[in-house]
Amino acid sequence: MRGRLWIAAALAVGLAAPVGAGSSLIRLTDREDLFGWEAVGRIDIGSGSFCTGTLIAPDLVLTAAHCVYDRMNQAVAPEAITFSAGLRDGTFISQSGVAQVAAHPGYVPGYALSAEMIRHDTTLLKLAAPIPSAVAAPFVLAGEGRAGQKVSVVSYGRGREAALSWQRACGVTAAGQGLLALDCDVTFGSSGAPVFTGEHGRARIVSVISSGGTSDGAPIAYGMALPDLVEDLKAQLRREAGPAVATPRRVKVGQGGGASGAKFAKP
Template identity: 55%
Template structure:
């Protein structure tokens, strides 16, 4: 068991002494268009056929995801040309598809390290899209603020074995918090990285955290995320300091040579 999981397990044990864990609901696929209504801003980030993560619109041109998703297996930042966001993807059809323009991965995240507490805290990235997605197509989610998380936490994600349709776990339990890391008993797997963790306070869900990695605690699958608001503010400032203009697609560019340096997607194995 990792040091992070041990620390969170100790916190969970203290918090749950004398009390039973709340029952979490099972995953439910949003397989009909009616099911998808309101969740179109959750989408799949595709890496040129080399894997995928989950991501969420928090502005018409900004996608929130995990930092480890934007690095390849060699620890190199992916080329934006290899990243596409497919909002509300369902059985091969997306509400909207956009190419990435700019990446801001939190500087506190170190791709060469494993999922220790420091990396989980900073495992956050923003992707600016070449063109915004209209709120009529997909209404962005806002971030949660404050300490009142409400009674229910939920996760909507794509994942291995359920890559073509988003799945929603309507109710999870926040089991522990330790040094800005959260442990929740949501069912995550490969591809769930970067998925939004919602607090249901105030009607429509607000993003409380994103899925960084997973493990097993007392025979239950658990997911780790981070306290989010400060990390996102830091990433937005990073994007403002380094503005990038969209490529004029009317100009045809010829590239000499073939091949590319992108390798397979890097995911943190649940329980690893």
């Protein structure tokens, strides 16, 4: 409860605009359903955990920082991480290992979940083998989210880890100080999932899912403002660039393994 109150206080920069109940989840089962969402994929971590991630460049995947730490709060080695773009029922559009990981230094694993941790809960994965834009077109970032903004979320999750689920309509209920609260339906495995706005034509990423739960029986999720964080992470990758340590893996169509665990944080 203390964590929830802390986050609510951090977001209390004005009256939250009512957005309304979010829509139900749509399973993207067929190849036609997945059209346009190929750049969203499942990140398999270690021996059984997974998160959701999104290509923002042919070789860069955006996700949540807590996804790349293990239960002992140690960083997971890049070679233990795989990104499968457009994974559905064992088939992926493309797959690559990871050569480099840049978690935002403002996120400290093991600390109690707080507004400060959510604000910095971002990571960029540099792929060992870039995925061509013709195979999975990367998404670009939108500006900072605002209260009352209509958004959608595409994610994997516990119990629905085999294929992407799309919530077509939910919304930003409060925004400020680098934080967003949303009424979107998320669960374990949704960490790192892109929050999209369609205000500029093709969907653009306004945030990524950090944590979530329920409030008075209604779903609530938290994300962060992205533009400055992503620029910080790109600079971090450039500073720390070295030889790839992961084995490149990329297949246009192939088979993906299962996943038994799902990363998530609940305030």
